[in-house]
Amino acid sequence: MKKRYFFFLFLSFFFLFSKVEAIDTSLKVYDDADLLTDAEEISLQEKVKDFINTYEMDMILVSTRDNDFSTPREYAIWFFTTYHFGIGDKEDGILFLIDRSSGYNDVYILTHGEAIRVYDDARIDGMLDDVEVYKGNYGKMYEAFVESASSYAALGVAPSNRDTYVNEEGNLSPIRKMPWLGYLFFSLVLTIVIMIFLLSKHKMVKKETRAKEYIVQNSIHITRQTQNFRHTHTTSHYIGSSSSSGGHVGGSSHSGGFGGGGRRM
Template sequence: MFTPEEINSFEKEINQIRETYNTDVVIYTTFSTDGKSLKDFAADFYDYNGFGVGDTKDGLIYLVDMGSRQFQPVTTGNTIAVLNDNRLERIKTRISEPLSEQNYAKAMEIMLTDVTSYLKEGPVKGYRYNPETGQSEKVRYISATKIIIALVVASISGALFYFRVTSTYKLKKSTYHYPYRNQSEVNLTDAQSVKTADFVTTRHIPKPPSNSGGGGGGSSTFTGSSGTSHGGGGGGSF
């Protein structure tokens, strides 16, 4: 499938990626996935063969199954946030044609070039990898405009409170007397307390799915048999 020269070229590029971006890249071809889905097969091969960089095992495995003529990328660790679903879909679009033309080396060369470019850019703005959940999550932040508005509102509220308290104290110190004898009135009525029935309604709220969504800058994720979380968008056939 690949010539020795092509394999040597891939190894040089992958080593460069490891040294520069602390990210592992695995290209794996097979004729059978032993009855497993491509995602599960790729994840297990990656997890049980010691691939990945650092505690979060950052990296990517690109599986090409010649038996079913399908391909599937699987990401791990911080690479999940960098190679999100949208970016993996773009890589898929670019390599589909050379794969269908049986130009496998060119397809993998394009993949490595695009992966390097995305690693250089880093995670999509507003997203980061959460090692505790194993997912790419949206970062919540407050803009400078919102901070300024909050400060202005707080200042106005404080000023109003100050003037209200000041006015109250001024009223207490004055000699004003309310004519309560002339202005008062007492009405006595017979009141009965009636106990009404209490009604409690319940509503079942379903739990969200375990996989995160892949829209926008996010990544759809799944868990391999090792218990490690992986990203797995951008698969296809050729």
């Protein structure tokens, strides 16, 4: 108990006095892992600025050897949110990360805001394929990413996301389409029911086939009331066990307001 207490006390002092290093968010290229030459960095900065101006969507290129998070995705999310990247109300932006912490090239593409709609899983896979061609040549890898991202941005929202929108939490939600046909059908059925009711009020005459009102009181005598068991019959049919949980496919691409995907190259 005492050990736990001191551990948390230490953590709180650490965070209280540690500082997040300030960066110039206008640069858009952050080569902490020193994978790029200066010339490559400058060239990429230009390309990224063109992308941002053309598509009004933020783009950030990052490399690191110092990922304290458990996955590249978490690092990418931390980077994007800490430095407040993203353009517009929904903070639209795409971030490309090469994480060298493990010694491998862990590549991750992170999307936020409208970028989630533009870059669906298929396009992200496509971009990763384009990048992987230049595996090891980091300058080319970043360049391939920028070009691939630009070509998809030019096409607009991915076909698979046409009927979605980014909600207030930053997640993809389906656009609710008005069910025209359903409403038309329902309106028709309800109209018919109401009209039948109103028209039936015009018909009051009916033939009487019973004489219940004319039964003499106490004249009903039931003289025999028997029932004999004839036979029994039992059937069964298979209905199966209760429905399985189905398993949950982790929405790693679309959760917590961020989309994306990555691979080790």
